Amino acid sequence: MDKPFDLVGLGLNSRDYLFHVARWPAAGESLPTAAPIATFGGQVATACIVARRFGFRVAYAGSIGGDAAGDAQRQRLAREGLDLAALHVVPAAASQQAWIFADGQGERTIIFHRPPELAYPPDLVTSAWVASARILHLDGHDGPAAARAAELARQSGVEVSVDLSNVYPPQRASTDRLLAAADWLIVPQAFPSRYYGRDQFSAVADPRPALDRLYRDFHPRLAALTLGSNGVLALDAEGWHYVPGYEIPVTDPTGAGDVFHGGFLVGRLNAWPREECLDFACALAALNCTAPGSQGHIATGAEVGAFRRSQPRRHVHPALSQTTGASDKNPSGLC
Numbered sequence: 001m002d003k004p005f006d007l008v009g010l011g012l013n014s015r016d017y018l019f020h021v022a023r024w025p026a027a028g029e030s031l032p033t034a035a036p037i038a039t040f041g042g043q044v045a046t047a048c049i050v051a052r053r054f055g056f057r058v059a060y061a062g063s064i065g066g067d068a069a070g071d072a073q074r075q076r077l078a079r080e081g082l083d084l085a086a087l088h089v090v091p092a093a094a095s096q097q098a099w100i101f102a103d104g105q106g107e108r109t110i111i112f113h114r115p116p117e118l119a120y121p122p123d124l125v126t127s128a129w130v131a132s133a134r135i136l137h138l139d140g141h142d143g144p145a146a147a148r149a150a151e152l153a154r155q156s157g158v159e160v161s162v163d164l165s166n167v168y169p170p171q172r173a174s175t176d177r178l179l180a181a182a183d184w185l186i187v188p189q190a191f192p193s194r195y196y197g198r199d200q201f202s203a204v205a206d207p208r209p210a211l212d213r214l215y216r217d218f219h220p221r222l223a224a225l226t227l228g229s230n231g232v233l234a235l236d237a238e239g240w241h242y243v244p245g246y247e248i249p250v251t252d253p254t255g256a257g258d259v260f261h262g263g264f265l266v267g268r269l270n271a272w273p274r275e276e277c278l279d280f281a282c283a284l285a286a287l288n289c290t291a292p293g294s295q296g297h298i299a300t301g302a303e304v305g306a307f308r309r310s311q312p313r314r315h316v317h318p319a320l321s322q323t324t325g326a327s328d329k330n331p332s333g334l335c
Contacts, residue, residue, distance in 0.1 A: 003131075003132055003133055003134060004057065004059075004132045004133070005057045005058060005059045005083065005132050006051070006056040006057045006058065006133060006134050006135070006269050007048065007051045007056055007057070007058045007059075007133050007134065007135050007136075007137060007265060007269065008058070008059045008060075008061070008086075008129065008132060008133040008135075008136050008137070009044040009045070009047060009048040009058070009059070009060050009062075009136070009137040009138070010044060010060075010061040010062065010086075010120065010125065010136070010137075010138055010142075010145060010146060010149050011042065011043050011044025011045070011062055011137070011138055011139035011140070011141060011142070011146070011163075012042040012043050012045065012062060012096065012114075012139055012141050013040070013041075013042035013044070013045035013060075013062045013064065013073050013077070013096065014040070014041040014042040014045075014073075014095075014096045014097065014098045014114075014294075015038070015040060015069035015070075015072060015073055015095055015096065015097045015098070016038070016039045016040060016041040016097070016098045016099075016100055016254075016294060017037070017038055017039075017097070017098070017099050017100065018036060018039055018100045018102060018252065018292050018293055019033045019034075019036050019099065019100065019101050019102070020033060020034055020102055020103075020252075020292070021033050021101050021102070021103055022103065023103050024101065024103060024107075024109060033101075036099075037292050037293065039292065039296070040072075040073060040076050040293070040294065040295055041098060041254065041255055041258070041293070041294030041295065042062070042096070042258075042294070043139040043141075043163050043165070043257075043258045043261070044060070044062065044137055044138065044139050044163070044258075045060060045062060045073075045077065046255055046258035046259060046262060046294050046295055047137055047163070047258050047261040047262035047265060048060045048082055048137070048262070049077075049080045049082070049262070049295060049298065050258075050259055050262025050263060050265070050266065050284070050298055051265050051266055051269065052080050052081050052082055053080070053298055053300075054266045054301065056266070056269050057083075058081075058082050058083065059082065059083035059084075059085065059086065059129070059132065059133065060077060060082045060083070060084060060086070060087065061086035061087065061088070061120065061124075061125075062087065062088065062120060063087075063088040063089075063093075063118040063119070063120050063142075064087065064088075064089055064090070064095045064096075064118075065089075065090055065091075065092075065093040065094045065095035065096075065115070065117075065118065066089060066090065066091035066092065066093065067093075067094050067095055069094070069096075069097055070089065070095035074089075086124065088120055088121065088124060090117050090118055092117070093115045093117040093118055094113075094115055095118070096112065096113065096114040096115075096118060097112065097113055098110055098112035098113075099111045099112070100252075100254050102251075102252045102253075102254065102292070107253070108252060108253055108254050110254070114141075119142050119145070120142040120145040121145065122144045122145045122148045124145070125145050125148045125149045125152065126152075127152045127155070127156065130149050130152040130153050130156060130158060131152070131153075131156035131158060133158060134158065134159065134269065135158065135159045135160075135161055135269065136149060136150065136153040136158050136159070136160050136161065137161040137162075137163070137261065137265060138160070138161070138162050138163070138178065139162075139163045139165070140162065140163075140164045140171075140174070140175060140178050141168075143171030143173075143174025143175055143178070144171070144174050146174065146178050147175075147177035147178045147181070150162070150177065150178050150181035150182070151177065151181055153181070154181050159183045159184065160181050160182050160183045160184070161182070161183065161184040161186070161261065161264075161265060161268075162179070162181075162182040162184065162186070162187075162220075163186060163187065163257070163258070163261045164178070164179070164185075164187050164191055164195075165187070165188055165191060165257075166191075166194060167191075167194045167195050175195075179214075179217075179218045180218055182218065182220045183220055183221045183222075184220065184221060184222055184264070184268070185214065185218065185220040185222070185223045185224070186222075186223075186224040186225075186226065186232075186234075186260070186261060187214075187224075187225060187226070188225065188226050188228075188257060189207055189210075189225045189226065189227050189228070191225075192210035192211070192213065192214060192225075193210070195214075196210075196213065201213075205318070206320075207225050207227065207233050207317070207319070207320075208233065208319075208320075210225065211223055211224070211225050211233060211235050212235065215235045215236075221236060221237075222234055222235070222236040222274070223235050223236070224278070226257050226260055227245065227317055228245070228253075228256075229245045229247075229250075229315045230244065230245050230315050230317040230320075231243045231244040231245035231246075231282050231314070231315065231316075231317065232245075232260070232278050232281070232282060233317070233320060234274070234278060236274070241274060241275060241278065242317070242320045243275065243278045243279050243282050244282075244314035244315055244316045244317070244320075245282055245286065245314060245315040246282055246283055246286035246307075246312050246313075246314060246315070247312055247313040247314060247315055248286045248287070248289060248290060248312065250289045250290070251289060251290055251291055251296070252289060252291070252292045252293065252296060253289050254292075254293065254294050254296075255288060255293065255294025255295060256285040256286070256288055256289055257285070258294060259281075259284055259285045259294075259295075259298060260281045260282065260284065260285040261281070262281075262284070263277075263280050263281030263283075263284035263285060264277050264278065264280075264281040266280070266281075266284075267280050267281065279308070280304060280308075283299075283304050283307055283308050284298070284299055284304055286307075287299040287303065287307060
């Protein structure tokens with residue numbers, strides 16, 4: 001029996017304000033900027049929009065406040081065609097907002113505000129909603145709700161995709177539950193040091209030991225580290241898989257990781273081979289960096305195809321130049 005949705009996502013949405021600056025100011029310094037650009041973001045919201053743009057049926061769950069920013073976010077998600085039956089509105093709260101400072105050199109700094117009242121209530125996560133899709137995508141910011149959703153998904157045979165950027169100490173137990181339930185665990189390179197402790201991996205130039213640790217500890221079907229402009233390194237039962245990043249003029253890298261997740265989900269929903277999922281996601285993320293905002297340029301399939309066929313130059317991580325495909329059949333023996 002066909003399910004109502006291909007993808008359900010539970011996580012962050014944000015009303016973003018983007019400022020372009022020549023550089024980050026020193027302490028006590030003032031710098032001019034052009035007028036801010038009002039955009040939309042959020043890890044899961046962006047990934048869900050990517051999947052919807054590629055024709056998949058998508059439902060989104062998250063929280064907004066009863067303010068103008070929340071109204072704008074709801075209208076945007078509705079225009080994109082997402083099912084919002086599980087959207088949680090907190091009338092007395094302000095919606096999440098973020099102030100993003102991009103320097104034009106490929107770097108950005110984000111300051112955000114999310115009132116604690118926006119935490120998604122775990123009792124709103126139902127087994128019927130989770131089981132209504134083929135894949136569940138989570139960012140773990142609302143730890144108890146995300147962990148509950150992930151465990152319900154495992155019970156229902158729904159694949160669990162996890163995008164974790166930070167570790168929030170009050171939610172450590174929920175983060176552990178979420179990691180243990182992940183099928184597709186894709187995190188930024190900085191996450192292992194935040195999770196295990198900065199003294200263990202922060203000074204290591206080679207990302208393989210950190211990824212190997214995550215894979216051995218939590219046993220997902222695939223674990224991966226996104227490496228910024230250097231692409232993505234993945235590990236599964238077949239071994240190591242490295243896809244270099246695409247070299248492209250960068251306007252704003254905000255949201256590249258969120259769009260990468262969306263691209264990977266598009267590949268999974270299309271049942272593409274692993275390397276195709278990873279390379280497509282890298283290309284889609286790179287193209288999003290050519291315009292301002294977290295959802296600045298979500299390219300079409302035709303654009304991604306033309307871009308990849310043009311054989312653009314690739315950024316190769318200096319420690320991974322020899323890691324191309326399933327080269328190690330016993331990955332946990334690395335460390």
